[in-house]
Amino acid sequence: MTMESTSRLQKILSSGEFAVTAECGPPRGVDPEIIRKKGELLKGCVDAVNVTDNQTAIVRMSSIAACAHLVDMGLEPVMQMVTRDRNRIALQSDIMGAYSLGIKNILCLTGDHQTFGSQPDALNVFDIDSMNLVRTVKTMREEGRDMSGFELKGSPKMFIGAAANPFADPFEYRIIRLAKKIDAGADFIQTQCVYNLDRFKQWMKMAVDEGLTEKVHILAGVTPMKSAGMARYMAKRVAGMDVPENLIQRMGGVAKEKAPEEGLKICLETIAELREMEGVHGIHLMAIEWEEVVGEIVAGAGLMPRP
Amino acid sequence: MRNGSKVKVTVFHCINVFSEGDSRLAAKGENVELKFVRLPCSSLVKDVFLLRAFEAGADAVVVLVCPEGACRYVEGNLRAKKRVQWVRSLLDEIGMDGNRLALFNLPPGDSSDAKPIIQKVLAQIGTTPQAELSDRPPAGQA
Amino acid sequence: MIVAEQKPMAEIKELVAPYKKVLILGCGTCVKTCFAGGEDEVAVMASALRLAFKVDGKEIHVEEQTVERQCEDEFIQESAPAIARNEAVLSLACGAGVQAMARRFKSTPLLPGVNTTFIGVLEKPGLFTEECSGCGDCKLAVFGGICPFTRCAKKLLNGPCGGSQNGKCEVSAETDCAWHLIIERLTALGQMDNLRTYIPPKNWRASLAAGPRRLFREDHVI
Ligand code: SF4
Ligand code: SF4
Numbered sequence: 238m239t240m241e242s243t244s245r246l247q248k249i250l251s252s253g254e255f256a257v258t259a260e261c262g263p264p265r266g267v268d269p270e271i272i273r274k275k276g277e278l279l280k281g282c283v284d285a286v287n288v289t290d291n292q293t294a295i296v297r298m299s300s301i302a303a304c305a306h307l308v309d310m311g312l313e314p315v316m317q318m319v320t321r322d323r324n325r326i327a328l329q330s331d332i333m334g335a336y337s338l339g340i341k342n343i344l345c346l347t348g349d350h351q352t353f354g355s356q357p358d359a360l361n362v363f364d365i366d367s368m369n370l371v372r373t374v375k376t377m378r379e380e381g382r383d384m385s386g387f388e389l390k391g392s393p394k395m396f397i398g399a400a401a402n403p404f405a406d407p408f409e410y411r412i413i414r415l416a417k418k419i420d421a422g423a424d425f426i427q428t429q430c431v432y433n434l435d436r437f438k439q440w441m442k443m444a445v446d447e448g449l450t451e452k453v454h455i456l457a458g459v460t461p462m463k464s465a466g467m468a469r470y471m472a473k474r475v476a477g478m479d480v481p482e483n484l485i486q487r488m489g490g491v492a493k494e495k496a497p498e499e500g501l502k503i504c505l506e507t508i509a510e511l512r513e514m515e516g517v518h519g520i521h522l523m524a525i526e527w528e529e530v531v532g533e534i535v536a537g538a539g540l541m542p543r544p
Numbered sequence: 545m546r547n548g549s550k551v552k553v554t555v556f557h558c559i560n561v562f563s564e565g566d567s568r569l570a571a572k573g574e575n576v577e578l579k580f581v582r583l584p585c586s587s588l589v590k591d592v593f594l595l596r597a598f599e600a601g602a603d604a605v606v607v608l609v610c611p612e613g614a615c616r617y618v619e620g621n622l623r624a625k626k627r628v629q630w631v632r633s634l635l636d637e638i639g640m641d642g643n644r645l646a647l648f649n650l651p652p653g654d655s656s657d658a659k660p661i662i663q664k665v666l667a668q669i670g671t672t673p674q675a676e677l678s679d680r681p682p683a684g685q686a
Numbered sequence: 687m688i689v690a691e692q693k694p695m696a697e698i699k700e701l702v703a704p705y706k707k708v709l710i711l712g713c714g715t716c717v718k719t720c721f722a723g724g725e726d727e728v729a730v731m732a733s734a735l736r737l738a739f740k741v742d743g744k745e746i747h748v749e750e751q752t753v754e755r756q757c758e759d760e761f762i763q764e765s766a767p768a769i770a771r772n773e774a775v776l777s778l779a780c781g782a783g784v785q786a787m788a789r790r791f792k793s794t795p796l797l798p799g800v801n802t803t804f805i806g807v808l809e810k811p812g813l814f815t816e817e818c819s820g821c822g823d824c825k826l827a828v829f830g831g832i833c834p835f836t837r838c839a840k841k842l843l844n845g846p847c848g849g850s851q852n853g854k855c856e857v858s859a860e861t862d863c864a865w866h867l868i869i870e871r872l873t874a875l876g877q878m879d880n881l882r883t884y885i886p887p888k889n890w891r892a893s894l895a896a897g898p899r900r901l902f903r904e905d906h907v908i
Contacts, residue, residue: 321840325887347840347847350857361840365887368844372884384887402848410869413881414845420884421844429848476849476856592726595733634730637695638738 244341244396245313246285249544250425250454255512256519257540258315258427258456259283259531261307263298272298272306275528280312282532284543285342287427287521290317294354301335308339315398316340319348324364325373329383332374336393344398344427345370368421371399375422399423401455403440404433404479412443415453425454427521430471433479434510441516450516457511460523461530462500465489501534508538550577553662554597557608558586560616562655576666580655586610587620594631594645604669607647608658614651621649644669687807688716688780689814690723690800692731699738701797702746702776709772710735710799711765711787712752713779720814722800723778725752731778731799756783762790769794822892822899828880830871835888837864843885 249256259279264271279286286307290300304314316335318328332343347367351359365373373384374397381392399418403411415426431437437457444450462468465488472480484503491499511517524530535541553576555565565580579602583589586609597605607628609621625647632642646668648661692698702708710728718724732748739746751768754761756779765787769775774795777784780802788796804816819836826833835841839857846865849856853866872880890896 347842350839350849352839352857363841364890366840366842366844368842368884369887400848405846405848405850406852406863407846407850407866407869410845410881417844417882417884477847477851590726592729592733595730595737598737599733634695634734635737638699638734639741640737 243394244285246315246342247396247424249284250518252544254544255540256285256454256456257283257522257535257543258285258287258519259522259524259528260287260289261303261528262289262292262525263300263303265295265297267298269302269306272303273310276307276310276312278528279531280310282535282541282543283522284519285313285315287315287344288317290319290346290348291322291354292317293349294321294351294356294359296355301331301338301340304335304340305338313342314340315342315344317344317346318370319346320363320365320367320370321348321351321361324362325384328365328370329373329377332377332393332395333389336395341394342396342398343374344400345374345423346400367399368417371397371418371421371423396424397422398425398427400428401426402429402477403431403437404429405477408436408440411440412447412449415444416447416449419449419453423453425456425518427456428458429477430458430460430523431507431511432471432484433481434507436479438514441514445516454518455516456519456521457514457517458521458523459504459507459511460525461504461527461534462488462496463527464493464496464500467500497530501530501537504534505537508534508540512538550575551603551666552577552579552601553604553606553665554579554581554600554602555606555608555658555662556581556583556586556589556593556597557655557658558583558610558621560585560610560652561608561650562653562657564655565658566655576662578662585617585620586615586624587617589624589627591627591631591634594628595634598635598640598644603644604665605645606658606662606665607645608650608661609647611649611651641669687719687805688782688802689720689804689806689816690717690780690802691720692722692727692778692800693798695734695738698731698735698776698797698799701799702735702774705772705774705795706745707747707749707772707774708735708797709749709751709765709768709775711756711768711775711777711779712750713754713756713777713783714752715755715757717779717783717800718752720808723780727778728752731776756780757786759786759790762787766791820893821888821890823889825888828883828885829868830875830877830880832864832868832871834864834868837862837867841888843888845881 261275288300288303291297300316304316307314345367351357351361374395376382377392378394381389383389401415468480468485468488471478488496488499508520522531559582589607594605607624609624615621628647632645636642646665650657710732712723712725712728714724728750732750735748749768749772751765753765756762769791774797776797776799777787778799784796784798805818806814806816809815816836818833821835834843839855840847846863850863850866853863855861855863
């Protein structure tokens, strides 16, 4: 990890503080008020707000624009960028543009496949993969050059993130891939939502044993469940999600109106365990369309006030 | 109308089901003309033969094969079944009712055993000769 | 081989509707092997079209012919007399075959009767799978003989995405995850190092991205 970028998230993580970020999805429309409202809910309880890039391949306001609105509010965004929709020319151009708007964190992703989205007839791009996007940002940042080697007038000093899914197959390969992402230049890693703590622990142990946690900040993904239906849906339908049966049972074991409460309880228990795990440097809260609960979770987890 | 509006049925049959077809099978007085096509094994019933039978004027085509598991050439009747299914869907696609083509498993015997089957097919397709088909809305929309 | 699939009859009917005399022209190479446009399929198509038009109370005259390879001028020449007798050609060859015909027969309408889908193999009876996208810069050696440009839905070069589960691709439960296969194979080959190696972005210039490609063999020109 170099100290090249100027992000606050980076400062917090480098200082050894347990970081908290939260997710914010831009609207399917043009109204910046929606972003501001979500920003308002998250202000003061998270260190950075992670803005999705046409998540699940559904067309939304661009991640860059939504991030810029958050910057205007004094919040620090993490801009997600997927390689699904842009070729290397557009990716590099948008990285520079984003940095010029005050966006200092980037999360490099491949993106959900367009066939899952609202416009499955679209052509995908996948010119470069997320690994190469990480490397591209790193080269821009550290060498001040774009992919062609051209020397840029000023370089984007971005704090670079990448994703990892400890619950996908083949399990053994997941650590090799993590190591590759770190080599490529990832400063922080955001994981898939953690429900299966045993498997996550196993993965973290492998990361620690390989010395990877010395080189990268791992933020564990956490999503509070609202209902038993949601738990079942994620277990069955969402690719790369691992929701153990006992949690589904727990969600289903309480009265329907009590389910959100139970979900929050599970969430807090998970966070408590994650904080104890070696190598976990923070959490990333994905309370999708349930942003109002983030403050409660952060406070409940004893992570307030934020630095 | 052709043949005094007789309904024509072509029967493809494996010679292991029965060796000779009897065209008097259809009860006397019925307005039906039967035609038999002998096959050494039902797997030889190619899709194009089935279609050509319709082209030649058949109102219905029946394929008679040995019971599953009893094919002399192991899987000939299974192949025939798959092919019949495929041609049925093709017939549906082109607006000729796929039900005009059917396959039945029949234990070895003589052709009189096929009588109830032919009756059943006739009952299903009705007794409208193909020549009148073009005046009707395509099957499936009817 | 090139794998193709016959178009639905409704679409074919619409394509041939303006013509009274149509030559159905098959190809005896790839499309024959994948049951889309060989001699047998030409016969079925001819019969089906005649029946379809009869149902509609219309008439059509179809002629059948199958040449060895429709993508080679040498072989398509022999269809000239049949083409002269007909108003249009319904070609059951791949897109290259249809276009080779268009090159030679300048005033004959050419109708594609199949959808040309991919370069692939017969994986098992009845199942064809896509294996290569003709990228012009083959890197199979690095990936243990399994092509991620073609067989990974996201064209990933540095390992599987987070959706790979139980060996299947997140995009379709029926499709193997290419990366799962690559890892299995490289492990079996004892080439684990390839898995750790960083693979740089692909140079797409050799692919269709740089426009239609041509291959010139000087040594074959007199
Ligand atoms: S690397 Fe290119 S040429 Fe080789 S199999 Fe893949 S697409 Fe085909
Ligand atoms: S599941 Fe495998 S094949 Fe499918 S997109 Fe992901 S890595 Fe590629």
